[in-house]
Amino acid sequence: MTEASGPLLSVEDISVRFGALMALSRVSVEVHRREILAIIGPNGAGKTTLLNVVSGFYHPYEGRIRFEGRDRTSLKPPDVAELGIARTFQNVALFRGMSVLDNIMTGRLLKMGGHFLLDAVWYGPARRQELAHRAAVERIIDFLEIQAIRKTPAGRLPYGLQKRVELARALAAEPKLLLLDEPMAGMNVEEKEDMCRFILDVNSEFGTTIALIEHDMGVVMDISDRVVVLDYGRKIADGPPEQVRKDQAVLDAYLGVAHD
Amino acid sequence: MIYREAGQFKTTYAGDQAIFPILQDRVFVGLVALAAFVAVPLLANEYWLQAILIPFLIYALAAIGLNLLTGYAGLLSLGTGGFMAVGAYSAFKLATAFPWLNVILVFVLAGVCAAGVGLLFGIPSLRIKGFYLAVATLAAQFFLIWLFNKVGWFVNYAPSGTATAPPRTMLGVMVTGPQATAPVRYLVALGLVVLFALVAKNLVRGRIGRSWMAIRDRDIAAEIIGVRPLRTKLLAFAISSFYCGVAGAELLFLYLGSVETLAFDINLSFLILFMVIIGGLGSILGSFLGAAFIVLVPIFLTNVPNWIGLDMRTDTQKHLELMIFGGLIIFFLIVEPHGLARLWQITKEKLRLWPFPH
Amino acid sequence: MIEFLRSLVLPFADMVSSPTFFVEVLVGGIAAGLMYSLVALGFVLIFKASGVFNFAQGVMVLFAALTLVGLMERGMPVPVALALTVAVMIALAFAIERVVLRPLVNQEHIILFMATIGLNFFLEGLGEQLWGSNVKRLDIGIPDESFSVAGVLLNKLELSAALTAAVLVTVLAVFFQRTRIGRALRAVADDHEAALSIGIPLKTIWVIVWSVAGIVAIAAGVMWGAKSGVQFSLSLVALKALPVLILGGFESVPGAIVGGLIIGVGEKVAEVYWGPLVGGAIENWFAYVLALAFLLFRPQGLFGERIIERV
Numbered sequence: 030m031t032e033a034s035g036p037l038l039s040v041e042d043i044s045v046r047f048g049a050l051m052a053l054s055r056v057s058v059e060v061h062r063r064e065i066l067a068i069i070g071p072n073g074a075g076k077t078t079l080l081n082v083v084s085g086f087y088h089p090y091e092g093r094i095r096f097e098g099r100d101r102t103s104l105k106p107p108d109v110a111e112l113g114i115a116r117t118f119q120n121v122a123l124f125r126g127m128s129v130l131d132n133i134m135t136g137r138l139l140k141m142g143g144h145f146l147l148d149a150v151w152y153g154p155a156r157r158q159e160l161a162h163r164a165a166v167e168r169i170i171d172f173l174e175i176q177a178i179r180k181t182p183a184g185r186l187p188y189g190l191q192k193r194v195e196l197a198r199a200l201a202a203e204p205k206l207l208l209l210d211e212p213m214a215g216m217n218v219e220e221k222e223d224m225c226r227f228i229l230d231v232n233s234e235f236g237t238t239i240a241l242i243e244h245d246m247g248v249v250m251d252i253s254d255r256v257v258v259l260d261y262g263r264k265i266a267d268g269p270p271e272q273v274r275k276d277q278a279v280l281d282a283y284l285g286v287a288h289d
Numbered sequence: 290m291i292y293r294e295a296g297q298f299k300t301t302y303a304g305d306q307a308i309f310p311i312l313q314d315r316v317f318v319g320l321v322a323l324a325a326f327v328a329v330p331l332l333a334n335e336y337w338l339q340a341i342l343i344p345f346l347i348y349a350l351a352a353i354g355l356n357l358l359t360g361y362a363g364l365l366s367l368g369t370g371g372f373m374a375v376g377a378y379s380a381f382k383l384a385t386a387f388p389w390l391n392v393i394l395v396f397v398l399a400g401v402c403a404a405g406v407g408l409l410f411g412i413p414s415l416r417i418k419g420f421y422l423a424v425a426t427l428a429a430q431f432f433l434i435w436l437f438n439k440v441g442w443f444v445n446y447a448p449s450g451t452a453t454a455p456p457r458t459m460l461g462v463m464v465t466g467p468q469a470t471a472p473v474r475y476l477v478a479l480g481l482v483v484l485f486a487l488v489a490k491n492l493v494r495g496r497i498g499r500s501w502m503a504i505r506d507r508d509i510a511a512e513i514i515g516v517r518p519l520r521t522k523l524l525a526f527a528i529s530s531f532y533c534g535v536a537g538a539e540l541l542f543l544y545l546g547s548v549e550t551l552a553f554d555i556n557l558s559f560l561i562l563f564m565v566i567i568g569g570l571g572s573i574l575g576s577f578l579g580a581a582f583i584v585l586v587p588i589f590l591t592n593v594p595n596w597i598g599l600d601m602r603t604d605t606q607k608h609l610e611l612m613i614f615g616g617l618i619i620f621f622l623i624v625e626p627h628g629l630a631r632l633w634q635i636t637k638e639k640l641r642l643w644p645f646p647h
Numbered sequence: 648m649i650e651f652l653r654s655l656v657l658p659f660a661d662m663v664s665s666p667t668f669f670v671e672v673l674v675g676g677i678a679a680g681l682m683y684s685l686v687a688l689g690f691v692l693i694f695k696a697s698g699v700f701n702f703a704q705g706v707m708v709l710f711a712a713l714t715l716v717g718l719m720e721r722g723m724p725v726p727v728a729l730a731l732t733v734a735v736m737i738a739l740a741f742a743i744e745r746v747v748l749r750p751l752v753n754q755e756h757i758i759l760f761m762a763t764i765g766l767n768f769f770l771e772g773l774g775e776q777l778w779g780s781n782v783k784r785l786d787i788g789i790p791d792e793s794f795s796v797a798g799v800l801l802n803k804l805e806l807s808a809a810l811t812a813a814v815l816v817t818v819l820a821v822f823f824q825r826t827r828i829g830r831a832l833r834a835v836a837d838d839h840e841a842a843l844s845i846g847i848p849l850k851t852i853w854v855i856v857w858s859v860a861g862i863v864a865i866a867a868g869v870m871w872g873a874k875s876g877v878q879f880s881l882s883l884v885a886l887k888a889l890p891v892l893i894l895g896g897f898e899s900v901p902g903a904i905v906g907g908l909i910i911g912v913g914e915k916v917a918e919v920y921w922g923p924l925v926g927g928a929i930e931n932w933f934a935y936v937l938a939l940a941f942l943l944f945r946p947q948g949l950f951g952e953r954i955i956e957r958v
Contacts, residue, residue, distance in 0.1 A: 084513055110515035124506035126571065127499070135499045139515035143496075145524065151491035156303070159495055163302040202514065365757060417942050420700045420760050424889045425942060428935035439926040555883075559764070566761060604780055611772030618765025622758055623750040 035098050037062045037206055037238050038083065038114075043092030045078055045262075052078040053262045055092065060206065065232055066240045067253035067270075071282060074259040076242045077119060080208050084116055085109040096206075110139060115204035117195045119211050119242075125184030129194050132183050133169060136201030137162045166201055173197050173227060189220040193227070200231065207231070209241035213248060221245065225252055250274065258282070308490055325479055330472040338471035339544075345584045346478040347539045352564040352576035353482075353489050354532025359562070360570035361493055362525035363505025364414055368426035369533055369561045371433035374553035375403040376534025377541040378443045381452040384542075385445055392457040392464050396481065396538045403534020404527040406433070411526025415519045430555055438550045453547035465542040474543040481539065485532060490573050492528070501525055502571070533561075563614055567621055569630030578629040586613060658920035672919050673912060678805040680911020681812035685867040686888040687895065687903040688819060689860040694897050695823075696832045696856040699748070700760045703767040704888065707861060709881040710774040711736055712868030716785050716877050717778035729865075736861030737854075744853045752849075785872035808870040815866055819859075820900050832856060890938030910934045 036059040045053040053075045060066050068076050081087045083094060085106040094102045096112050104112070115136070124132050141158055148155045170176055173193055178186060183194055192212060199207055212228065213221045229252055231237050243249050249256060249270065256273040258266040260282040266273050273279055297312060299305040309315045333342065351373060358364050380399035383390060390398075410429040414422055437443050444452045456466025463469045464477055492498055500521045503511035512518060541548050560583060568579020587610050594601040601609075625631050662669045689704045701707075714735050718728035747766060751759055793802045823829040832852060871881055891910050895902025914933045922929050 086509070106509075106512035107515045107517045110513055116513055118510065122507045122510035124503050124510070126506050127502050131499055131502070135503050135511075135516075136514055138496060138500055138503075141496045145492070145497055145528075148495050148497050149488045149491055151495070155491070155495060159306065160302050163306065167302070198514070363757075365760075413939060413942055419757050421893065421942060423760070424893055424935070425939050427886070427889065428932065428939040431932035431935050435928060435932050439928070559768070562761075562764070605776065608772040608776035608780070611768045612776070613772075615765045615767065615769030615772065618768070619747055619762050622754075622762045622765070623747075626758065 036060055037097060038240075039095045040079070040083065041093045041095065043082060043089035043094065045075075045082055045087055045089050051262050053082070053089070056259070056262070056264050057092075058257050058264065058267070060238060060240050061255075062238055063232070063236055064238060064254040065228070065252055066238075067249045067256045068240060068242045068259065069244070069246075069249055069256060070259035073261075075262040076259055077210055078262075079259070080116065080210055080240075080242065083109070083208065084114065110202065113202075113205035114208065115199035115202045115206075116208035117192070117199050117210055117212060119214065121188070121191045121195055123183040123191055123195055123198070125182065127183060128180050129175065129183055129186070129197075130166065130170075130179045132194055133166045133197045133201045134162060136198040137166065139202060169197050169200050172230070173200075189216050192216070192220075192224070196224075196227065200235075200237075203235075205238060207237050207239045209239065211242050211244065213243060213245055221248060228252060306494070308494070322483075326476070330476055333472075333475075335471050338475045341584060341588065343471070343475055343478055343544050345580055346475070346482045347536050347544055348561065348564060348584060349577045349580035350478075350482045350485060350539065351533050351536035351561050352568065352580050353486060353573060354529045354536065355561050356565045356568075356570065356573070356576045357489060357493070357501070357532065358525050358529035359565055360572065360575075361498060361505065362501040362522060362529075364411075364522060364525060365419065365423045366426040366529070367423050367555070367558050367562070368410065368429035368433075370553040370555060370557035371426075371430040372403050372407055372530045372533040373537030373540065373557065374433055374437055374550065375406045375530075376400060376537030377548060377553065378437050378452060379403070379534070380538035380542060381454070382443065382445075384455050384457065388455070388457075392459055392542065393477075393481075395457075396535050396542070399538040400531040400535040403537065404531040407526045407530020407533075408523055411523050411530075414522045414526065427555075430558055434550045434553060437553075451547045451549050452541060454542040457542075467546065469543075478539055478543050481535065485535065486573055486577075489532070493573065497524065563618060566618055567628055569628030570626065572627065572630035574633065575628050575630030578633065582629065583614070586610060654924055655921070661920060672915055675802075675805065676912035676915030677908060678802075678809045678911070679915060680908040681809045681816075681904075682867065682870055682907075683887050683891045683911055684816060684904045684907030685812045685863060685870065687891040687907055688816060688900065689863045689867070690888055690892055691895075691898065691900055691903045692819070692856050692860045692863065697748070697853055698756060698759075699763065700756065700897070701860070702760060702763040703770055704860065704864065705881070705883070705886055706767045706770045706774070707736075707739075707864040708868045708871065709877070710739075710770050710868075711861065711865040712785065712872040712877045712881060713774045713778040713783075715865065715869065716783045716872065719785075720783070732865055733862060736865060737858045740854050740857035740861055743857055744850060748853055749850070780878075782876045782878040783872075785869065785877050804874060808874065811866060811870060815863065816900075816904050819863070823900060828855070887934050890934040893938040894941055910937065913937060 038058075038060040040056065040058045042055045042057055043053060044051065044055055056075070056079065058066075058068075058079070068079065070076055078087065082089055085104045085108065088103055092102075093100055096114070101109070101112065124135065127135070141162060143154055143158065147153065170179060173196065175190065175193060175197065178190060178194075183191065186194065196209070196212065199209075209228070213224050216224065225248060228239060228241070232239055241253075253270055255268065256266070256270050257264060258273060258276070258279050260278075265278040265282060266276045268276075297310075299310065304310065309318055329338075329342065351369060354372075355366060355369050358366055376396075376399040379402035380395050383398055384392065384395045406429075410426065413425045417425060438450070441447075441450075444450055447453070454465045456468055457464055459477075462473055464473060493501070500511070500516045503514065503516050504518060504521050508518060511521075537553065540552070545552060564579035564583045565576065566579070567582055568577070569575025587606070590601075590606045590610055590613075593599075594606075621628055686704060686708055689707065690701055693699055693701045693704070711732060715728055715732045718731055719725065723731070743766065747762055748759075751762055792804075823832065832855070868877070868881065875881075887910065888907075891903060891906040893906075894909055895904070895906025914930050914937075917933050918927070918930045
């Protein structure tokens, strides 16, 4: 399988059901290499569910998920992480008791290894590994401009900074695909601008493919290469931002035309 | 003005990640170590060593063990006494079955046995959390104590039902048994607790500690980063039980000399848990502070009324002790959930600014 | 090996060949089980209404019994002593709400759980300091003697304890399902904010449930105390309520009853028929191991609602 052929991630006809509620019905989405894909839709449209299926928290009762061409439908979250998929959460899921540095270092766990007895000794391989990864983490800290809060416990940070640290933690894993669940929710204009800049920089400098959920239409239109629109668990539009903006089904969904 | 880190810049990540990054701390720790290893064995009397220092060191080791599990990995256990009993009885069996075995090696192997048992009782932790798990560890506590009580094999069919530490020498010096002097037993316990505290610190400041704390703080986010919950929790159970097992073996060999299962009943589990809460959840230093505190309170209650001329009955002391422990648990959970270790840190920060208020 | 397997199966034959003895064992188990249910009910009440797992429920049983016996020893007639004990338990509920719960509101459950472990030890020390730690007899006027029905020996005391437990359990179940306050309590359990918004102060609710739990503790304390004397081991018996809760689910009143019966009967039968095989005294751990095995297959308990984790 060559690097460039086919989409990075393809979600094919998946359906997810919670009891009687159809959270997703036969949704197909492709994420192409190096693009920024925005997933939008009204509340309860199934956006976060889609992300949860991709990260392995839920399993679809029908449909398939392929990552780099291979079937990855029934993986658990740690397996998904090993494939190179990282994500952030809608309402920030940082490790509150740990320092910012430790939070981001945790993002590199999969890149670290060795026997736990070596860790117990510390001096030798464990220390060398620790320092090498510390250097990599420091580069991410510089990149996201959070040098000053390195040693602060994550739980004590203001909300905007927490979101940035969560992005740093996801980046530390050097993912192929980065899933962001409302990375700008609850931010002020200035913080949003910073976050937009970081997302664009991550995409252009590291070549990371990004799929994000966002409510701010201005942001979506500005930064995304392609937009997927969900409504009531179905995909109603898929295309470049300008095209989606004019789509009648999308306008109906947002303006609240009666569903029948 | 004495305690300042001003001017001590870290130019390497290695320097920044040292256990004691500040010079003054290193000097202080060096002095404490010197006092503990040289001055105390020379100066302290039998009472101090036997009644205070030796139990303090052994409890501190057990508290570190429980703190790894509860403070770092966030898994509450009420079975500490049971795991310590596994250590004590397997050490007894090993030492009597293989008399030529070095006693330190006996302790370590006893720890390994306890780790195996801990692993077994840790399996439910994948599916259950919080107080459900606490109830599951109670099963370990009651079952293990019953087992050691009922099966004569564990005490070599001694009619009294007690396990007695056999006399063993190390480098020609008597370490266990009735002839071992208190300073020698103290030094063995001290050496072990220092060694294992360093090991614990190394574990928690690196990869493994981070995966434990990640599971503790936000298990869902930890999984998506690639932390495998079962493996991580089981490792915490195994290592924690190893520490408790070694501490249990020491309790028999270095402190009590002979034990019945009663020594490891549920009250011991609670006692160790109190040390962890009062000392500070998620702090190795806190385990030492908590152990010191719990050992000293009863001694304080025995002696203070005498000094001030008050006549206190022993059962009153016992009740007061319970009330003080209980009250302090609540107090610390409300006021300072990070315990004495956090208070120590605050004192240091104050000291750094002294004589200025801010 | 064959011998061992035979000895495992043999008790079943014993049960069939001596049915009256088997019934006696069952009745003993049911009586003990209802007592466990009574203690477990106290847990469920508090857990349902406040989400607090009250580890000190066992010691509250001990504390209530100690207070009652202490007052009676000082020459008070039973009704007065009982009324005073109720007052003490209500005062205790106020104190606990003010000193322990209010400062810890919105803390993680595990922190509150550990605080109740602290409360457990505090109350144990206080109770024994106030009333003494020697074993006390509690005479409530029902003789500890047996009579025979159709060849089955029944104990009067156990029977009346079982009856009391059954009545109390029914009253509480009705209270929760039918009365206005009961429904309000359940509302609080489901959603603190919603309850506040319809005008129920959380403070009041907590005092009420802890008071009710205290009164349930008195009942349990009287029953256990009359049977085996008032002493520290009462609080250990109460620990058995924990496996009962795991079986029944933490939030279910019927669960507490069925769980209690299963544990009570299960451990009695296991002790009497299989206990001798392994040296006896398996009552100490049987309930916990049973609960542990249960946890592996149905973590939410028999009647608990399935826990769906939101991501």
